[in-house]
Amino acid sequence: MTTTHITHTVIDSPYGPLTLVAADGVLKGLYMVGQRHRPPEENFGEPDLRPFTEAVRQLTAYFDGELTEFDLPLRLDGTPFQRSVWDQLRKIPYGETRSYGELAEFLGKPGASRAVGLANGKNPIGIIVPCHRVIGSTGGLTGYGGGLDRKQRLLVFEGAAAGAPATATLF
Secondary structure, X not given: XXXXXXXXXXXXXXXXXXXXXXXXXXXXXXXXXXXXXXXXXXXXXXXXXXXXXXXXXXXXXXXXXXXXXXXXXXXXXXXXXXXXXXXXXXXXXXXXXXXXHHHHHHOOOOOOHHHHHHHHHOOOEOOOOOHHHEEOOXXXXXXXXXXXXXXXXXXXXXXOOOOOOOOOOOO
């Protein structure tokens, strides 16, 4: 049986400190302070900045307004349904939003908007897997593991009309 080597680092961001977690050098978590579903600190492994050089570079470029799409290897640990939702989140373009219902329809499960919302809320790699780009069917902001204030700030930062109905074509 092989052992997974877990490491972490904490970086500053305009949204507060972000904890990055890697398994065998591959990003598996990005957590905000006070985030819902944040694993206990003892699960973050030893401190080590080395596995996160490219993630930190891309996050810095994103926060500086120079990057709109992340290109990083990710380890998304979850159920097959959760992973399918998280894969679709990565397809929502920068500056656009989708509703939970639209995501459910795209996944071929039109009645599963609540399940999509639950999977969205358990996204382990916030910002990079942009769960903040999902809004309610009426265009309003709904739950966000990092808090609605952060969600709105991220949407405004990206130029998405926070609170406006999604109007772009689906994926």
